[in-house]
Every structure is written in C-alpha cells, then in structure tokens.
Amino acid sequence: MATLTRAAPSEQESKSHEMGMHTEQLTGRTQQVFFDIDLNEAHHGFSLPDTFDVDFNKRGEIDASNMEAKQVNARIREMMKEGYGTIVLKNPAAKHSLAVGILNRLNLIIEGSLGYFGCGLIDGPNIRINGRVGWSCGENMMSGSILIEKNAGSQFGAALRGGDLVCKGDVGSRTGIDMKGGNIIVGGDTGSFSGFMMQRGRMVICGNAGKNLGDSMYDGTIFLGGEPRSLGVDAIWSDMTDLDREWLERKLTKYDVMPKGGIGSFRKIVAGKQLWNYDNLEPTEKKLVL
C-alpha cells in the first residue's frame, strides 16, 4: 500500500505561491517562468518540425483584398518558407480567421482590422494590428506578442497559454476566460466576466472592468487600474508587491499603455481559493491502494 505524496516546493514555487502565483508545469518554448519576463520574448528553441529560418530584414506584402482567409494563411506560410521575416498584410477587411496557426518567428504587420478568431493558436510571431479585432482574438496563443491599436471583441485571449496579448482600446466580455499563462494587457475597459476561470498568467486592465471580474478564478493575477462593477465569486483583493510594480512598469512602458494615474493606480486581484480544486492534492484520507 502506498500513499500519494507531493514533493517539497522549490524556492521559486514558494515565492510565487506567496504572491498568488505559481510556476508553469508546461515544457518546451511555451514554458512560462513568471519572474523572468523576457524569457518568452527571446524566441529560443524553435525546433519543432515545419518551423522556418527567417530573415527579419527580408520584407514582403500580401494584399488580402481578393483572397479568402485560407489563401492568406497559406501565403503567409509560403513566405516564411521563402525566408521572409517581416510580412505586411494589407486590406484584411475584418475577415475571420486570419493569421491563425503561425508556429514560427515572424514580424507580421496587419494594416487594418480582423474579424473573429484572428491570430489564434500562434506560437512565436510578433504581430501588430493597426485596426481592431473581433471575437476570440489570440485564443490559445502560446508565445510571441500581439499588439492591437484599437478595440477588441469578446473572448479576448481565451485559453491563452503564453506570450503578450495587448489591446490599447476597450475589449468585450469574458476577456482571458480560462487563460493558462501569458499576459493580457488592456489599455481601456473590459466587459463582464473578465478572467473567468483563469488558471495562470497575468491580466492588466488599465481602465474599468465589468461585473464579476475574476469569477471562479483558480489562480493567476489581475491588475486593475480603474473600478470593477463587481468582483466575481472567489476573487479577492490582494496587496501589490515591489515585484508587481516593477513588472507593470516594464510591461506598460514597453507597450505604451501606461494609464494617467501611473502604476500607483493599480490594485491586485487574486483567487481566494475557497473554491480551489484545480492542482489541489487529493484529501489525505483518500489513499491509493496498489
């Protein structure tokens, strides 16, 4: 007969748990280590099959005017294969599912707006969007960055796993629902149920949040510059630390979304963990019989 036991936490795990965070258990280049904020931006380890060696100085354009989304995505892949490291996508016209599934380093500049599911499932590219995005932008993003100049729709960064997803304007409801890592940064306001069932990662909202902010969050951290209409079930206020402030300063300066009140305007929200059952040990009286 044997009982399940848990290994003693590392020094980093202890430190992060004190702050309401914990280290990721993911492997490969999607791994996030919360206290080294530049690690996920270094683009190390692109060794998966079908990744391409690109030259960032080799620049090309795609005009999406008369192309279906599938054709645009195929053309991006072809150009990466040809070594293009910088691609400018023109006239996206709010088409759906553009720039999805890019698993490579790439500077992608989108001149215009995207429809639904833009830039989902990406792993590595840095994407700048001059317009707005529709629902579910950056869903399941694994690494890299997306910077949106205007507004975003609902489910922004749903199930995000890594990287930086930044919107300078307002975003819709359920921002970061079920996010598992990475960072979501919103320059304006968010809608209701932002951070719903959040598991890991950080969310920064420079403006106000809708009702039920952080509802049923398991873990992770939300930094709020404005006011929430209400906190969700099991979301609680917590104390800002010097590490939090340092991280916010660096990230918000980098993406130029610092609110007028500066870092001092932010407050921190974490999981109260009264409902916490994810990652929890089985109760000790439950024993595994071999």
Place this chain on the structure above:
Amino acid sequence: MCGIAGVIHRGNAVGVGQEMTAMLQSLKHRGPDSTGFAVYGVTKPDEYVMRLKLAEAEDFDTDYNIRDKIRDRQALVDNRLAELGAQTLEVEQPTPYAFRYRLKFSGDTKQLATDLEHIEGGEVLSFGNSLELIKDLGDATVVSKQYGLADFQGTHGIGHTRMATESDVDIRSAHPYWAYPYNDISVVHNGQITNYWIMRREMERLGHRFMSNCDSELLAVYTANNLEQGATLEDSLRASIKEIDGVFTYIVATDKELGMAKDTMAAKPMVLYESDDIVALASEEVAIRAIVPREIDTSDPYDEEVRVWQR
C-alpha cells in the same frame, strides 16, 4: 447562431434595400435557413403599405390545389378590405404566396390585421406608413432579388439571417417580426429566450396573439405591449433586459428610430459603427464593411447596454 444587422442614415433616403442585402449576404454563414428585411421607405402619412402572405412556400410541395386556394384567399382579402373601408391603390405579388398592398385606410389597424389573419394561411407581415417587411427562405441575394429590394429607397432598415434552433424552418418562423398591431415597428433577434413560454402566456393573457412558436416573436409582442402601456422604445429595451431571460441581442426599428439591447450575459455578438451620417450595427464587422468599405473605428456594446438612434 443567427446574424442580425441594422443601418440608419441621418438625413436623406438612400438605397437602404441594397445596403441591407449586402450586409445580410455577408452574414450568410451565420444562418442559411431564411433571410428577412424590415426596410423603411419614405413616409406617406396618408398611405399604408401592407405586406401579407397567404401560404407557406412548402405548401407548394404538399398541396396540389394551393394556387387555387391562394386565389380564393386573395379574393377574401379584397372583400374584407372593402368591408373595412380600405381603399386599395396598388397590389403586387412578388411570389405566388406573398402580396404587397398599398392602401388608404383610416380605421382600426388591429381590426384590419386580425380580420385578414382569420383567413386560412393569412399572416400580415407588416403594416405601416413606411415599414415594409420581407422574409423568405434562401440567402439575402435570393430573397432581395425575388422581392425587388435592389431599388428600395429609405432611411433605415434591419435584417436577419436565420439559423433555426427553437422552431421550424419556414417563413412564419423567419425574422423580422412586426410588433403587431403597431404601425412601423419591427424586431430582429439573435439568441435564445429561456422563459419564452412563461412570457408568452403572460402576453396571451393580456390579449396579444402569436403567429409562430419562434421565441423571437415574443420580443415583438413584448415591445408592442410596452408601447401600448406608454413606454418609450428605450424604456422597453431596458425593461426587456430585466424581464426576458436567456441570451439575446436584438434590434428594434420604428419609423424614426433604431434601437438595440444586449442581455446580461453578453453572450451574443454585436459590432457598432457610428459616424455623423450613418450608424451601422451587425453581429460581425464584415457586415458593416460591406457598406463602409474603408478602415473604421468600431466597438462592441457591453452587457445590459441599450442604445437608440434617430434617423
């Protein structure tokens, strides 16, 4: 899933029939079952336009005598209009089962509509000084061509592409719905109403009639009831968020206004574009791009948001 769209111009009448066709065609993927338009032409206070159907499209598959029946039903319509003192100025028949009457009438519009709906297969789709409501099976281009919407001039309109979830695929369950019996008020909806039967019984107890089992019709009847009680359109939209249960986003139009409401869960989409000349809103931005094909700033209304615009 369903797709909804609306547009209102602040100023002169334009080709709003063509605009709504383009918007709804770009939302075809959200609902291929049927398409409907409520478009508002140039108001003629002394004239009414009535859109009426006297059978369902599928009746032609099952009833060998349906053409004869429709001819007989139309004769009954003409008789009843004459009995009620309505003067028929013009009659068009864009499909074998759909009719457009231009009338002069000074009596009780509810009585007129009720009398015509007692005729077998009869449903008054719309009745108003400027509203024309057109709905049929097929995509926006097909329906628009069938009913000659390309030339329709007006100030505003709303429309719908339907993914049938709560009721049948037929014209009766297609949107928009006229807020019977009120002049010029129409509704389109994307969502599911979970207290439909409770609310429907409540409306029926108050004397309102339902022509379909589609939950969206409830919103038209509910709006009509609120307006009858003296509420403004904005009052009605706000009240609906508290009283209607489910996930929904809907658009209501009157002869002068366009309004929208989004439920408390914000689970159904809406994208909004406003400029000095035009307001356009739709389930997806691609529909707005169909009529404003340049880079624009758009936003998503939040949960429990209500907006009303004037033409």
